[in-house]
Amino acid sequence: MALGGNPIFNGKSFRGATQAPPVPQAPYGHQPYGQQPYGQAPYGQAPYGQQAYGQPQNMTDEQLRQMYNQPAAGPADTGRMTYDDVIVKTAACLGVLLVGAGVTMFVGLGLASMLMIVGALGGFVLALVNTFKKQPSPALILAYAGLEGLFLGGLTRVLDTMYPGVGLQAVIGTLSVFTVTLLLFKSGKVRATPKAMKFFMIALVGYALFSVVNLVMMLTGLTSEPFGLRSGIIGVVIGILAIGLAAFSLVMDFTSIEAGVQSGAPQRFSWTAAFGLTVTLVWLYVEIIRLLAILRGDE
Structure with missing residues (x-):
């Protein structure tokens, strides 16, 4: 995808799969590959006046017209990445993430804190694995989403106990930043x-x-x-800066996804796009809920 974009997308063979192999050239004096001498029918085609092998027989003019008037195959039909693919895969990752977060809501606070640590460490390891893998692995990407769900759920449970309502505010803030960033990107005002x-x-x-x-x-x-050190006015300034960095990382994700769709990247790389968006959204949520907790702690 876009060179220099989100590091998650770098090093992947997006463009190589879209290039057709060169046509072999015949030596001088020989007939080019795939062509027959004059007067001989090419392989698979019948001589003049005879029915070619594999061609439709006994079809009416209306049936032939409907067959040839069908629309050309789109990206989804040719196994290429589409925006719909990315949306579906991202929704799957966020769904698994929500399931992981939901687990921490039905256990005690102490166990939720332990699951938060397990999710943070496991998610970090799988984030590195998925980032450096040349080919995306849906199972590992979904496993990463589940572990991050445990981390975010435990973190939200702990902070919401200290500052009631901060979790819902962080969710609303994350969705708001994502929506505004997407609209600005679609309008061309942010690149x-x-x-x-x-x-x-x-x-x-x-x-x-x-x-x-x-x-x-x-x-x-x-x-x-x-x-x-992230306390007081310094913590607020650093928190705002971090949210700005996470928002710009979303712009990089959108740029990479757009480049992948336009260049005809293989469909499997929609999982890579979904993984990149999930990583950025997790980062954005953590920064927002931490900033809100800092603000509530200074009240």
């Missing part, structure tokens, strides 16, 4: 240009480095705040 992607990568590396330092400080007890 993943090379210059924008360069700034995105710089900001993403900086944010990742900050997150690692913050996590280490929290684990070692160097900070006693619930969100470490």
Whole structure:
């Protein structure tokens, strides 16, 4: 798909499968491949006046007209990726994610916290596996969605206990950001240009480095705040920046999907597109619910 887009889409053989092999050339003085000498009928075709093998027989003019007036095969008929494929696969991933999240709602808070940790670690491992696999694996992608469901469900359960209503607010916020980003992309007002992607990568590396330092400080007890360095006004500013990065990652996803459909990528890569969208939506939800918790904690 689009080069330089979402890293999940890079390294996949999207375009190679759409190129037809070269036509073999016959040596000088020989008849070209697939052609017969003058006066001889090509293989599979009958001489003049005789019925060719495999052609319809005893068909009326109306039947022939209906047969030849049928529309040409579309992308779905030729095994190519379509927007409908991506929507269906993404819906499947989100459905499995919701099932995983629902599990944490019917268990105790302590068990939900344990499932949150299991989902976070397992989801991280499968995210790496699915990202570096050359060919998408629907089973692994759906397994990733289920584990992320456990993580998001447990996280929501813990934070919603501390700050009632924050989970529903995060869901509404995630859907709102996704909808606005999609509308802006469809209108052409937002595009993943090379210059924008360069700034995105710089900001993403900086944010990742900050997150690692913050996590280490929290684990070692160097900070006693619930969100470490992400508290107060600094936490709000970083949270808004992170949501902006996640929103632009959606733009990169949309760009890669559009490029895949237009270039006729194989249908199986609709799973890759669904995986990329799921990863970004998980990231976006986590950033929104964390920002809301920080704001509620400062009240």
